[in-house]
Amino acid sequence: MTFAWYGHLKDLKTAPLWIAIALSWSIAFFEYCFQVPANRLGFQYFSLPQLKVLQEIITMLVFAGFSVAYMKVPVTRNYFFAAMLLAGAAYLIFSEKRTS
Structure with a gap:
């Protein structure tokens, strides 16, 4: 995508x-x-929220690689901060027990 x-x-x-x-x-x-x-x-x-967070993490990883390698956008510290926030989101959403 x-x-x-x-x-x-x-x-x-x-x-x-x-x-x-x-x-x-x-x-x-x-x-x-x-x-x-x-x-x-x-x-x-996985639960629906877990699927969505997983999809967003994969999308951001692909986008980061695409923007750096293909579009020649320089990496900034904000990339790393965003990655930390995504890791936090993954931790929070995957620490929940699936109810269905």
Whole structure:
């Protein structure tokens, strides 16, 4: 999703908007084909809030790598603070017992 949402900002700057939209949706479609079954499987083991926090952590890790490696955005201390907050969120949400 990261590439579908942000890759066009670098690669398709001069392309018409409809091309960026079509390309982004075609990339996103394949990710959804993996994400939906993964959520169904994951929901057997994790609660809905746990799945969401896990998804956000994975998304932020992928985004951080993408922004540094592909978009050449420098790492700042805020990246590390954000990572610590996500680790705290994971701790809090995974320390709860699943009720369903």
